[in-house]
Amino acid sequence: MIEVYSWATPNGHKVHIMLEECGLAYKAIPVDIGAGQQFEPEFLKISPNNKIPAIVDPVGPDGQPISLFESGAILLYLASKTGRFLPASDRGKFEVLQWLMFQMGGVGPMLGQAHHFRIYAPEKLPYAIDRYTNEAKRLYGVMDTRLSHSKYIAGDEYSIADIAIFPWLRSWKNQGIDWQDFPRLKAWFNEIAERPAVQRGVAVLANQRQALTDDKAREVLFGAQQYQRR
Incomplete structure (x- = not known):
């Protein structure tokens, strides 16, 4: 049984959804990032980037245990393990990989910054809010245009690119998005949200996550502790 050290965040949900879609047996082990459990030595052994x-x-x-960190790498590993959600042909594979990298390098980091400056930052900085809200809208536009050419993000088949992107768009309201501006992406989002495996995946650990309201959790996530060398 695969052990998944995770929390109810978009990056966590990517892997939960993939495991559910693949029908793999797994055990979700909570890592409460607001309480600082990501800095514990046992977790750092398998996730050195905390x-x-x-x-x-x-x-x-090779039949031996393997540990992996980084959600994109985990999606690729599970796709390789099961032969699912990543095309076998070189052309199809690289079409999916480019959109997976788009999520890893753009959608995740930029929407994460939009969340931070719009919701969590102790100071409301208009420049930062405008910068990352506008970048969120730009990325949504890229995806909306893409879906005028294909049924799914990376082509005509559902893939790890869709699995990687979907959880990040669930917080569209916090990102300053109006779905009316992105009708094709909204239709895609609604379709993905109806998949039973997706619904099960986003429910994993969801009842354990609390709203980020206390100063201690904010300090753990955004303060000096996260920058300490370990």
């Missing part, structure tokens, strides 16, 4: 999610698969590619 970020969730991370997995331990007791039956790796």
Whole structure:
């Protein structure tokens, strides 16, 4: 059984959804990032960047245990393990990979910054709010235009690119998005949200996550502690 060290965040949900879509047996082990559990030595052994999610698969590619961190790498590993949601052909594979990298390098980091400056930052900085809200809208526009050419983000088949992107768009309101501006992306979003495996995946650990309201959790996530060398 695969062990998933995770929390109910977009990056965590990517892996939860993939595991559900693939029908793999797994155990979700909560890592409360607001309480600082991501800095504990045992977790750092499998996730040296002190970020969730991370997995331990007791039956790796050579039959031996393997641990992995970084959600994109985990999606690729699970796709390789199961032969699902990543095309076998080189052309199809690279079409999916470019959109996976788009999520990893653009959608996740930029929407994360939009969340931070719009919701969590102790000071409301108009420049930062405008910058990242506008970038969020730009990225939504890229995806909306893409979906005028294909059924799913990376082509005509549902893939790890869709799995990676979907959880980040669930917080569209916090990102300053009006769905009326992105009708094709909204239709895609609604379709993905109806998938039973997706619904199960986003429910994983969701009842344990609390709203970020206390100063201690804010300090753990955004203060000096996260920058300490470990």
